[in-house]
Amino acid sequence: MSPAAELADIFTQDDATAHQASPLERAGNDEVAFLIRPRFRYLAGFPLPDMPDAAEDLETIEPVEGGSWERRFVSPAVWTMASPSTDTFRALQRWEGVVLECRDESFLARLTDLTEEGPAEEVELPLSDVPREDLDLVELGAVFYWSIGYRDEVGGGRWRSSTLRFRRLPLWSKQELEAAAERAADIARVFGEG
Amino acid sequence: VTEPVSEQHGNALLLEGSFNPKIFQPAWLAAQNLIREAEFESADIQILHEEVVAFTLDWARLEVRRDQLTVLSTPTSETPEQVRDLVLGMIQILDHTPVYSVAIQFFAHYALEDQAERDKLGWTLVPPNPFKDNLQRPGMRTLKVLGRRPGASEDDQDQVAVVIEPSARIRPNGVYVNVSDHYSLAEPSDSNVGAEPAIGCIEEHWKDSMQRSRDIATGIFSVT
Numbered sequence: 001m002s003p004a005a006e007l008a009d010i011f012t013q014d015d016a017t018a019h020q021a022s023p024l025e026r027a028g029n030d031e032v033a034f035l036i037r038p039r040f041r042y043l044a045g046f047p048l049p050d051m052p053d054a055a056e057d058l059e060t061i062e063p064v065e066g067g068s069w070e071r072r073f074v075s076p077a078v079w080t081m082a083s084p085s086t087d088t089f090r091a092l093q094r095w096e097g098v099v100l101e102c103r104d105e106s107f108l109a110r111l112t113d114l115t116e117e118g119p120a121e122e123v124e125l126p127l128s129d130v131p132r133e134d135l136d137l138v139e140l141g142a143v144f145y146w147s148i149g150y151r152d153e154v155g156g157g158r159w160r161s162s163t164l165r166f167r168r169l170p171l172w173s174k175q176e177l178e179a180a181a182e183r184a185a186d187i188a189r190v191f192g193e194g
Numbered sequence: 195v196t197e198p199v200s201e202q203h204g205n206a207l208l209l210e211g212s213f214n215p216k217i218f219q220p221a222w223l224a225a226q227n228l229i230r231e232a233e234f235e236s237a238d239i240q241i242l243h244e245e246v247v248a249f250t251l252d253w254a255r256l257e258v259r260r261d262q263l264t265v266l267s268t269p270t271s272e273t274p275e276q277v278r279d280l281v282l283g284m285i286q287i288l289d290h291t292p293v294y295s296v297a298i299q300f301f302a303h304y305a306l307e308d309q310a311e312r313d314k315l316g317w318t319l320v321p322p323n324p325f326k327d328n329l330q331r332p333g334m335r336t337l338k339v340l341g342r343r344p345g346a347s348e349d350d351q352d353q354v355a356v357v358i359e360p361s362a363r364i365r366p367n368g369v370y371v372n373v374s375d376h377y378s379l380a381e382p383s384d385s386n387v388g389a390e391p392a393i394g395c396i397e398e399h400w401k402d403s404m405q406r407s408r409d410i411a412t413g414i415f416s417v418t
Contacts, residue, residue, distance in 0.1 A: 024206065024208055024264060024297075024299065024374070025338070025355060025357045025372050025374060026357065026359070026370075026372065027204070027206055027266055027299065027301055027372065028202075028204050028266070028301050028303075028363075028370075028372075029301070029303070029359070029361060029362045029363065029370040029372070034246075036243065036245055036246065041245075074244065074245055075243070077241060077243045077245070077246070079240045079241040079246070079248055080240070086268065086269055086270060087269070087270050088202070088269040088270060089269065089270045089271065089272055091272065091273065094272070094273050096275065114273065114275070131230070133230040133231060133232060134230070145272060145273045145275055145276070147272040147273055149272075151270070163272050165272060165273075165276070167275075167279050168227055168228050168229070168279065168283060169279055169282060169283050169286065170226065170227070170228075170283055170286050170287055
């Protein structure tokens with residue numbers, strides 16, 4: 001048995017016998033309590049010795065030359081996947097946008113409808129609509145999401161909300177690079193270079 | 195076909211692999227510019243433990259154990275892509291993290307008109323006949339259905355799991371549906387795997403998976 005396999009056994013769902021579905025298969029439909037039992041965890045240094053099949057035999061094994069063992073106490077803990085009363089956002093319309101041009105007080109973007117299929121649209125949006133912490137992300141090619149909908153408060157209030165959120169990926173994704181290469185090839189063909 | 199009650203649906207990404215939970219804290223996400231500074235400051239931390247870290251932002255809930263990383267939307271999430279981008283951002287930075295499988299998940303609560311409509315759905319999905327000799331008013335409590343994706347090759351043994359049960363949010367006549375689209379990427383014994391297959395998997399399948407899950411969920415109601 002490897003240390004990883006040993007670790008796999010430490011989680012217990014309190015109501016596991018009450019439902020056949022796992023906690024995540026019931027995500028958003030119930031509050032679930034989790035438990036970490038107090039136990040020892042065994043960390044193996046490299047190279048790995050031969051591992052016994054039973055956890056109780058772990059103490060008997062000897063590290064191979066150059067290898068090491070560490071036994072560490074894991075403290076008990078309980079936490080819940082709680083679903084406290086909270087505001088809700090109900091989107092009426094969602095778009096994914098790409099910044100095409102940055103201006104002094106606005107930016108030009110191409111929007112793709114995420115709610116239903118439709119042609120891409122170009123819009124000019126004021127920079128004043130961008131959350132302060134996202135302003136640094138507004139640049140040519142930046143991707144953002146624009147959601148319009150209702151925010152319902154726990155207290156019963158409802159207000160119409162328009163939210164811009166810029167994507168914070170650290171790298172260009174493979175899919176985006178392929179899409180960009182495809183667009184570049186299309187442009188090259190238009191100019192007879194393909 | 196009953197449409198989902200739109201303010202009560204969500205999505206999640208579940209990655210199985212080998213993770214160091216202590217890394218995944220709100221401060222780290224902010225330092226990596228994956229969330230806003232204000233979101234880090236208002237994060238609600240449920241647990242910080244060497245075996246598990248769990249906390250909630252306004253728009254996402256993270257839970258990281260040594261063998262599993264989960265990001266779920268919250269009722270105030272604006273768009274499902276927030277969950278996808280956060281997961282992609284984390285594993286792009288931690289690109290040597292072994293990820294063995296990905297599950298793209300969609301869940302929704304549907305409001306049915308009355309108890310009769312919900313009974314009709316339950317008895318259509320699970321006919322009472324096999325139970326009626328020994329049980330009074332047998333009814334479906336939880337139904338889990340497994341199947342392979344349409345057009346899957348013989349080699350592709352990954353399953354889509356659909357769970358249907360009464361909604362705990364919409365009472366008394368709500369129905370909860372959860373669709374979990376599972377993709378195996380590597381065996382846990384594979385020491386060479388990193389996060390790249392998971393990144394490719396999410397990028398390639400996200401859109402189709404979300405659409406298929408919505409179709410599965412709404413399709414359930416077309417049987418009545």
